[in-house]
Amino acid sequence: MSRVINKSPLLNQATREKVEAVIADLGYVPNPQARALALRRNFLIGLIHDNPNAQMVLGVQEGILDTIRKTEFALVVRPVDRHSPTMFDDIRHFIEQQRLYGVMLLPPISENDELARMCRDLGCTVVRMGSARLDDDAHLVASNDRQAVSEAVAWLAELGHRRIGFVAGPEGFRSARERELGFADGMTRAGLATEPELAARGDYRFESGLAAGAQLLSVDRPPTAIFCSNDEMAAGVLHAARARQIDVPDDLSIVGFDDTATAAHIWPPLTTVRWPIAAMAQAAASKLIDPANAASQPSFFLSDLVRRASTVPPRE
Amino acid sequence: MSRVINKSPLLNQATREKVEAVIADLGYVPNPQARALALRRNFLIGLIHDNPNAQMVLGVQEGILDTIRKTEFALVVRPVDRHSPTMFDDIRHFIEQQRLYGVMLLPPISENDELARMCRDLGCTVVRMGSARLDDDAHLVASNDRQAVSEAVAWLAELGHRRIGFVAGPEGFRSARERELGFADGMTRAGLATEPELAARGDYRFESGLAAGAQLLSVDRPPTAIFCSNDEMAAGVLHAARARQIDVPDDLSIVGFDDTATAAHIWPPLTTVRWPIAAMAQAAASKLIDPANAASQPSFFLSDLVRRASTVPPRE
């Protein structure tokens, strides 16, 4: 019977149909625990992440679930701490213990090649989510951050901005790097020079945005627009502007990245870049549960610019 | 040997120690799949939720993980749609299929007694998270929303507010009801009368806060402070005030509930009530994995008021 369920190629049509009829008749459902024992691998897919942001993690969970809902797979999650010295061992133990079928890695830990290799060596398929080509198509879903940022800058230039500030993400993060490259692309394409005094670096957190904003807004000729590498820092820049009585958006346009809940709820609502998280997670889950067809699932996803009230033409 | 691992009471000390030595020596780790098969129950605890808010779900996941990290348990999540007619069947199938050890139910679906009963009938321990005494101590972790709101109102009264508006949550939600009761308590205790024209109802979403704010601020003598049953609606009220050129906090103080990321990032930063989510989730997980001692874990948790810039004394 297991031959029917597992679609073994060597059995004839008649028997198969007969067995299938009986299966349907009895309402038989295979027991995943028994299969797991026999196959030495569980029908579980693991989501390993270091909480890049709550909305994203939850969006990914929902996307994965959409894909596995009608299957026998279940989703098991594992938040980890990338600063913990035991992270590798924790993850190894987790995968071995649960005999995971596959794991999905979220940024920023998805950028760690060594981690991905370890998971693979443990005999478990890996799909990484990221903002650049971190891996081959079968093991990757990525957003094209570079292009998205470049387009956001183009939009600011189109509005008439000439002095555009940039708040980078933390060094060592691939997403931060891609966004930097995208910013440079956009400026070049718009024929604008990037000035060092209009660039600051943050760590993707609110407070660092506050500091970066204070820095960029205190130069002699402050920017009329600032692109921030994520929404949280954009909120920080907004607060920094407010503290200096600089009106947003009239005196300063701000663009963020991620389209978190915050982006829509702050004032003014933030123009930002939105990842198609659900679609990415669905594709990733498909790759995980069906590695044979993994490469045929889409790997690259275009983010789009959500235009809100935080961006207007510069004041004359 | 399983007698050693499972701490069977009927075996003598000497043998136990001998076996334990060998176990340690071999670095033996039991195989969860085999145990699951033999015991007909998996070492998985399920988190079933209808996404009350991303931050909260993720906080719960982290709390649960803190508790189960050193155990053989794993956390499997199941987002569901409470409006789907198949929700019950989905959940039943999920529990039966995965042979869950226990499930944790998050609000608002945790308020559904029938659902809790079904899970229990499936032979799986249930712990419900809520904002009131939904169940007995062994199967409940709850925040005391009623008291927390009452204290928030007391704080507004202390600042000198007399006309305090209220934005309720959706009917049928226990949390909404508790917060309403807490508001009434607080007003009574402060010797203030609740006026019908200063109350509006929302559905916990931003847009409904916008509408509620518009409504409350257009009455003849508008309130000088508004308590909102969650942060998202508070953000809506804030936008409504802004649209009417009403300055927050000088002309209007606002209080929210939940302490979401938004609360800290909007301007002005929102005074709000914070649930001790992590502690609650840890206690809940303890109850789940050790039902025998469930009742000895704390069940009630006090939320605290996070005082931020959105609340100031009323203008004279």
Add this chain to the structure above:
DNA sequence: TTGTAAGCGTTATCAA
């Protein structure tokens, strides 16, 4: 092509 039986790694039952 199909039936049969031997694992998979535990727990639980039954004698010893």
Add this chain to the structure above:
DNA sequence: TTGATAACGCTTACAA
């Protein structure tokens, strides 16, 4: 108190 052995429900190698 302990040791041996039959489940648990599936997959798979081997025979038929």
